[in-house]
Amino acid sequence: MIQDLLNFLMDFGAWGLFFHSFLDAIIMPVPAFFLQVPLSFAHPSNALWLATVGYLACLLGTPFGYLIGKYVGNSILYKILKKSWVDSATQLFQKNGEAAILIGSFTPIPFKVFTIMSGCMNFPLWRLMAYAAVGRAVKFYVVGLLFYYYGRAAEGMVKDVSMYIFVIAVPILVIFLFLKKRWNKKKAGKQEPQDQIEHVAPRQADLDRTV
Template sequence: MFQDVLDFLMKFGPWGLFIHSFFDAVIFPIPAFFLQVSLSMLHPSTALWLATYGFIGCLLGTPIGYLIGKLLGKSVLYKILKKEWIDAATERFQKNGEAAILVGSFTPIPFKVFTILSGCLNFPLWRLMAYAAIGRATKFYVVGTLFYLYGNAAEGMVKNVSLYIFIIAVPLLLLGVYWNRRRKRKRNEVIQSETETEKPVLESKIPDQQTPSA
C-alpha cells in the first residue's frame, strides 16, 4: 500500500515530495528520504530544487504534528508506529529535547515521532522549528547536493548518508547546543551574583523605621 502511495506521489514530481515531506512530519510512516532519492535519480539536475520542496514541506508540517501531540498525546503514535521507536524518542527527549530533535533528523525513526512528542511534552514550538530547520535542511540538502554533483552515481553514496551525517554533523551541532546552554548558564550565574551583591547595598540605604514613642 505504501509503495502505491509513493508511486502516486512520484507522478507529481517536486510537489509530490512536498506533500510527502509535509505528511512525514505529521502522520505518514515512510520517511520522505525515499521519495527524494527516487525523484533525484530521475532528474539529478533538479536535485537541489527537490531538496528545497522537501525541506519547506517538512517545516510546514512540523507545527501540525506538534498540535496533534498537544491535543491527542502519544496515543496516536502507538497506533501508527513501532513502540520501540516511540520509547527511544521519548527517552532522548527527556534527557535533552534539542539533541533529540537534531539526532532524530538523521535517524531511521520517522520525524513525526519528534514533532508529536514535542507537543506531548510541551516542548517550545519555536525551538522545535529552529532545531528541525537545522537538522532537516542538513539531510535534504546533503542528499540533493550529492545527486546534483554526481548524478545517478550518488545512489550508492546516499544509502549511508544518514550514518555519515550522524558521525560528522551531529557532534558539531550538539557541541553548539552544549556551548549555547553553557553560555546561558554562565550569564544567569553572573546576573544572580550581581543581584546578590547589590541586595545588601540597597538594604543598607533603607533608613531604619523607628517606632513612635507612646
C-alpha cells in the first residue's frame, strides 16, 4: 500500500514530492527521503530543485504538525507510527528538546514525531522552525547534491546517507549544544550577583534616608 502511494506521488514529480514532504511533517508515515531518492535518480539534473521543493514543503508543514501536538496530544503518534520510534523520540526529547529536534532531523525516525511532540511539550514554535530549517536543509540537500554531481551513480551513496550524516553531524551538534549550555550557565552566574546588588542598593538608600 505504501509503495503504491509512493508510485502514485512519483507520477506527479516535484509536486508529488512537495505534497509528500508537507505531510511528512504532519502525518505521513514514510519520510520524504523515500520519494526524493527515486525522483532524483530519474532526473539527476533536477536534484537540487527537488531538494528545494522538499525542503520548503517540509518547513511549511512543520507548524501544522506542531498544532496537532498542541491541541490533540501525542497519542496520535502511537496510532500512525511505530511504538519504538515514538518511545525513542520521547526519551530524546525529555533529555534535551533542542538536541532532539536537531538530531531527529538526521535520523530515520519520521520528522513528524518531533513536530507533534514539540507541540505536546509546548516547545517554542520559533525554535522548532529554526532547528528544522537547519536540520532538514542538511537532509534534503545532501541527497540533492550527490545526485546533481554524481548522477545516477549516487544511488548507492544515498542508501546510507542518514547514517553518514548522523555520524558526522550529531557529534558537532552535541558539542555545540554543550558549549551553548555552558555559556548560558556562565551568563546566568554573572547576572545573579548583579541582581543581588541591585536588590540590596535600594535598601541601603532607604537606610540613608531614615538617617
